[in-house]
Amino acid sequence: MRVDSHSQEQTRKLGETFGRSLQPGDIVLLFGDLGAGKTTFTQGVASGLGFTDYIRSPTFTLINEYAGKWPIYHIDLYRLDSLNDIRALNIDDYLYGDGVVLVEWAEKLFEGERPGFGIEARYEVKIGGNGKNHRTIDITPVKIDGPAFRDFPLQ
Secondary structure, three states: OOOOOOOOOHHHHHHHHHHHOOOOOOOOEEEEOOOHHHHHHHHHHHHHHHOOOOOOOOOOOOOOEEOOOOOOEEEEEOOOHHHHHHOOOOOHHOOOOOOOEEEHHHHEEEEEOOOOOOOEEEEEEEEOOOOOOEEEEEEEEEEOOHHHOOOOOOO
């Protein structure tokens, strides 16, 4: 599913709508260049899950945990260079925990075409920039069944 956003607020609102459909155990992998809007989208998701405080990018802390409707685990892999570095975070504890997981710079999880850590069911959110404020956001469920995505109101 593809949606165009023309502002940070639209990107945040899209994330909020999407976040309301998520459940514990859901994994959201975020792809996009620096400044594309991954953290803005994540802020919306957290709002949709009931978290009311400001979400910051965990670029330097690597993992931020928030309490919303369910635990929210916000992971940023930007500064990590290998799957071994990622494994050192004990990322499995988060991926298979009791919350919703959002991973920025998710391409770093992939070995060839398959994601590491046994991630099968996931949402892939790809954000591309087409100008100062215009973003194209593609949300794709991968091996996910159930009505939460099919009934998802994007507009």
